[in-house]
Amino acid sequence: MMKPVNLNLQNIGKRFNRDWIFKGVTIQLNGGDRLAVLGSNGSGKSTIAKIMSGFIIPSEGSVQLIIGNYLVHTDHFYQHLSYSAPYMELPEEFTLTEMINFQRKLKPFINDLSTTEIINKLGMEKQLLKPVVQFSSGMKQRLKLLLALQSEVAITILDEPTVNLDQQGIAWYRQLITECNPERIIIVCSNHQSDEFDFCSQQLLIEQYKS
Numbered sequence: 001m002m003k004p005v006n007l008n009l010q011n012i013g014k015r016f017n018r019d020w021i022f023k024g025v026t027i028q029l030n031g032g033d034r035l036a037v038l039g040s041n042g043s044g045k046s047t048i049a050k051i052m053s054g055f056i057i058p059s060e061g062s063v064q065l066i067i068g069n070y071l072v073h074t075d076h077f078y079q080h081l082s083y084s085a086p087y088m089e090l091p092e093e094f095t096l097t098e099m100i101n102f103q104r105k106l107k108p109f110i111n112d113l114s115t116t117e118i119i120n121k122l123g124m125e126k127q128l129l130k131p132v133v134q135f136s137s138g139m140k141q142r143l144k145l146l147l148a149l150q151s152e153v154a155i156t157i158l159d160e161p162t163v164n165l166d167q168q169g170i171a172w173y174r175q176l177i178t179e180c181n182p183e184r185i186i187i188v189c190s191n192h193q194s195d196e197f198d199f200c201s202q203q204l205l206i207e208q209y210k211s
Contacts, residue, residue: 002183003068005031005080005154007052012061013211014047020211021047025061027204031154031183036197038190039206045189046085048206049157052187053083067154082107084148085159090140092133096124099132099143107151110181122146123172137164142172149176156180159189162196170195 006028013023021044029035039045050056051063054077065072067080094102100115109118119125122142132140141164148156162170177199180186188197197203 002031002154002181004066005183005185006064006066007155007185008064008066009052010062010064012048012051012058012063014044014051014056015059015211020059022206022209023060023211025204025206025209027202029185029187029202031185033185033202034200035185035187035202035204036190036200037187037204037206038192038197040191043207044209045191045206046087046159048204049083049085049159049187049189053077053081053155053157055083065155080153081155081157082148082151082153083157083159084144084161085157086141086163087159088144090132090143093131095129095131096122096127096143097129100147103147103151107153109150110152110179113150118146118150121150121176138166138169141165142169145173145176149180153184155185155187157187157189158196160191160193160196161188162193174199 008028010026012025014021025048037045037048051058054074065077072080097115100118145161148158161173165173188200190196
């Protein structure tokens, strides 16, 4: 049983130099919530996602992550979440097997899945010893998504999850979503690609918070 999880953003704003990207974002997420953060390219979707994850600090406002009855310090948000984004780099010198085993040391997989089971879910049984640098962009994206969605965490943040995926890959992504613990918070950032987020019951239209 997952401990209760709450992610609370209060009056969040972020600026670069003198320009505000957004101001006044307030939202409360509880275990099981599915949130779509929607906006055009450059609207601030990735920035608000990084603030939610504790990767960057807001210019104003506060972010609280509560696991059970414990208030998690921002520096330790990463221990409770997984993240996938096109701009994230994988260690390209690792083979597929090494990458999965490395991830396991950082965060356990749901249902304690074995490396073989993870590779089977990827459909990349023939790539066991192939280095990540030789993967296509679609293969890398599938690997990022699988590592994020199969990790045993309280929150998963997916930035443009279907980038570089074909229709078969998109169907595979949506199947992974159904396998997640229903008590997990899932946040999807999208530029209105409905097949990325149409399972989300809540939406945050980030462009409404332009200063």
